[in-house]
Amino acid sequence: MTVTIKDIAKIAKVSHTTVSRALNDSPLINQETKERIKALAKELNYTPNYNAKSLVLDKSYNIGLFFSTINEGTSATFLAEVIREANRVIRDSYNLVIRGIDDYKDFSSINKKKFDGILLLSQSAADNSFIYNVLDKEIPLIVLNREVKDPRVINILADDKKGAYTAGKHLLQQGHRKIAMIEGKQGFKSTELRRLGFLQALAEGNLIVSDQYIADGNYDLEGGYSSMRGIMANRHKPTAVFCFNDEMALGAIKAIKESGLKIPEDISVVGFDDSHFSAFLSPAITTVRRPIDKVTREGANKLMQLIQGDIQMKSETIYFDTKFIYRESTGQNI
């Protein structure tokens, strides 16, 4: 039915080895025969059987794109952007296989034969068992989005802490002193770093955030909304709130508007990520742009190099800078 190199060999009156070499551009083969065979292959509509190649070359032609979870805590924008960017780099040299770590009970089915390389978008230390498993199996690995202190890991990430710091500085500059904070998913490293950076900025302005002004928003819309409602139930309302991502900022804005207050006149709102919708809200959200696209692109490229053996798997950490984006949702405290 389907044509194999043996079929080509028979017609070309050479051995199948010669065909294999010709199609793989081996220098051992005479230029003329090479061209003759290639032409014949094209004419016969030959496509290599990758399953056979896989077996003998010990390659799967799969690269795994893993997320800590794809069911919750990972925003649609984030997921989509990463997939787009990774796909752009990988093209059709490999299959891009999407997975959530939390889909696995155990990692026995993850092995070198199934994945030529793995790109992990890691959110929390809970991923470590996965990471060490992958490293032990010697699968080329790049960890994005979270720092892992291991001499074998290549790390690429945005500087969350510095980004949150600039957000804090901004609010101080505008004269805010009653500042609230809606955190991301607990256990996620990004939550911790954004908290750290933000509080540090405030500390430099001799400000500490009181407990009633801190809430868990879980990185999603509902979380942002209900957290903000909780915060506004206080006797003294804050004049500004920092949400650890834009989705929660969206939820928070709804809560604020429902209570009849205005943004930014009564309450200023700062988000994080610069999700694609943020500029189109009214008011447009002041936020911190996180270069997921660059991080992903760099990571995917590095992974390709790792797989091809161009570079070694030794510890390296690359930071990409965030960028503060001043829009309409924040204003001077009066």
Add this chain to the structure above:
Amino acid sequence: MTVTIKDIAKIAKVSHTTVSRALNDSPLINQETKERIKALAKELNYTPNYNAKSLVLDKSYNIGLFFSTINEGTSATFLAEVIREANRVIRDSYNLVIRGIDDYKDFSSINKKKFDGILLLSQSAADNSFIYNVLDKEIPLIVLNREVKDPRVINILADDKKGAYTAGKHLLQQGHRKIAMIEGKQGFKSTELRRLGFLQALAEGNLIVSDQYIADGNYDLEGGYSSMRGIMANRHKPTAVFCFNDEMALGAIKAIKESGLKIPEDISVVGFDDSHFSAFLSPAITTVRRPIDKVTREGANKLMQLIQGDIQMKSETIYFDTKFIYRESTGQNI
């Protein structure tokens, strides 16, 4: 290095054939030996080499999740929801490989050996060449989201036309007569069907939409925003606008607010899809819920059945109903 069935065979003092059969639960093997071998395999930490399995069984263990494009015209929410739902069904029985049709120059690299089955989220007739290619190669295929009139295709989709019809009826009921329409990406079937359904509803109210009130929004935020600005530049502003998806509605709302008008008092806005953020905007968007989750789930399940040979690949079209969701962005025309 890695343990194979031959290794197990040697230790268990049987042939590798017996091991293979035991691990695959063949009825030919004695119950006791079966258990003995399974226990041994577990103890030795055996994992099958799927590359070898692939070769002999002629299966790739990949299922392709194809989109018309993943770069534009496919909203992040849509992409993410489909992937989540498909992943939920597939689990780890197969690899979920994500691809955009427009990533391919030609389809020679798509074949039965590389994909055990394909789930296509089709947006336009431009996908037909892909579809026929896949059908000719006898790869199990399910087409979601768009109807393809071919006796070999299984189709699952939401009833876009009826959904848009309900949106039209709603605006009429509220007394609107000056109604605008921001369309989706041109060439996409969904754009055509939503237009058809909406205009039909209006026609039943003896209304036709004037050309100045129609714009191309391209299904994205920017498109919705600039289209709405264009429409509002007319001497007589509309009192209502139907956007073919929620992202564009978001953009349109921004344009309206910027011009100082109020929603829904001055202009009512209806969206489509019920994207996850729609309920959290202020005003919350009145929209038509499209059950992508159900469509995807049903499609993925059907594909599994196709692959396992439980069902045949004969034409079938399943519609899932949309649901009108009345929120705050529309109101009585006064």
Add this chain to the structure above:
DNA sequence: TTTGCTATTGTTAACGTGTGCAAAGCGTGT
């Protein structure tokens, strides 16, 4: 002529798994 080198091609085995067919073991009915 012999030897050695180079360029090109072929032979054969290997990768790890599944399967058709043969065969062995064992009981049962005649």
Add this chain to the structure above:
DNA sequence: ACACGCTTTGCACACGTTAACAATAGCAAA
């Protein structure tokens, strides 16, 4: 004792490709 059938196991090959090694031819140097 024999034939028969059932259960359980093994042998040998297949899947399509790559690669180590052998082989051949041609040519130049000794």
